Amino acid sequence: MGRIQLKDRGGLLLGDHISCDGFSCDRPVRVQTHIHSDHMSDFDTSKANQTIVMSAETKDLLFAIYNADLPYRSNIIAAGPTEVFDVSGDQVQLVPSNHMLGSVQVKVTCSDGYKLGYSSDFFWPVGDVIQVDELIVDSTYGDPLRVRQYDQGRVIEKLSEQVCTNFHSGKSVCLIGHNGRLQMALYLVAEFIKIPIIASPKAFPLIHSYRQHGYPLPEVLNAASREAIDLLRHKTPVLALVTLNERRHLPWVDRFCKIHLTGYMSRPKDPVILYDNGDSCIAFTDHADFHGTMEYIQATGASTVWTDPRSGNAQALAEAISNQLGIRSAIVPQLHSLAWG
Structure with missing residues (x-):
């Protein structure tokens, strides 16, 4: 023993x-x-x-x-x-x-x-x-x-591609995943974001901590704030960060294009799975x-x-x-x- x-x-x-x-x-x-x-x-x-x-x-x-x-x-x-x-x-x-x-x-x-x-x-x-x-x-x-046949650079490239493709078509996008993965994804795609960003109540408090420790994240609104609620009510295109546990309690997510950030590799050769409804899943593993x-x-x-x-x-x-x-x-x-x- x-x-x-x-x-x-x-x-x-x-x-x-x-x-x-x-x-x-x-x-x-x-x-x-x-x-x-x-x-x-x-x-x-x-x-x-x-x-x-x-x-x-x-x-x-x-x-x-x-x-x-x-x-x-x-x-x-x-x-x-x-x-x-x-x-x-x-x-x-x-x-x-x-x-x-x-x-x-x-x-x-x-x-x-x-x-x-x-x-x-x-x-x-x-x-x-x-x-x-x-x-x-x-x-x-x-x-x-369980061996990846792609590097992390490919994952980041695919994430940016999925976010930008949906923004260019005028859609709101929701990144869904665990805390940590969500904030890192925002950091990686921030340069491409030209629309308001909101974060669910459990994802929002961590934004400040990431900034404090060297991640220059853009301005983010708490999804429960009056300003964010107005954006959602008027269906203004936004990028949203939502934790997995909160997703089912936020009905406005249903009308967003959803990108699920999973820690598990689904396919060894490609980090992305595309669904018929326009949603996707990305093996954004840590x-x-x-x-x-x-x-x-x-x-x-x-x-x-x-x-x-x-x-x-x-x-x-x-x-x-x-x-x-x-x-x-x-x-x-x-x-x-x-x-x-």
Whole structure:
């Protein structure tokens, strides 16, 4: 048994003192790797019972989303990429993962010098790969067949093309996806936008945080504001950003041309699927594909690799790591308990 375990409620345990992206009553510190909802398990419970460490960017994004009490909590701590902090003799470091604004890899150096690592979600290449003995890696593209035959430049080109084509025909366009992906898409197509931009109530608060951290986003209106409502009422052409969770609650989206930004690759040779009604789906992923995942694993230097069953195909990835890289690998052990936390 390694020193990395997955709790049945989703929290990941690194050694004896750290939990990641989930609550554990016997771990004094939780590391929050980024803000995506599948990594926010039991965050409210952690707020009351753990010190929560994250990047400065993630802290700002969480303040924007949960601004009721987080700014007043002394147990919410930001750590820079070169900062190492001590937790009961273990040394913890957060290193950018190139997934979204603020996302990090986690490295824990135990008191005996043994190094544990958690990739969390990442996009390849990663500028600075953690060096560890034992690793748990994201399995989103764990299937060896999940390989992109196009680069990210092609994806950006196709995104811009779809947006501009619809604008030139006088249509309003709605980008639909997760936070992080939406704001990055706006950043990439901003130079082509000559019409008003609105953002749904859950996408809008993050715009300011992205500006603060180096993304010069254009002016954006909150979709719930009077000015935005007037634009929608008069059917003025606009670009809208809408999160997946809000889409079904916003009926005005139905009359827009919709571009779905998905993190999953649907076809290996083309990032775009066009639908008969004029809508489209673009594989605007922020995850490494299979080859990128394998290159990342090799770069960490890990001699033991656990695959994460919470996404993708963990079994296929574990087999590929063992067979192709010659590294001991299996699905991460799960810790089942009826105890609180």
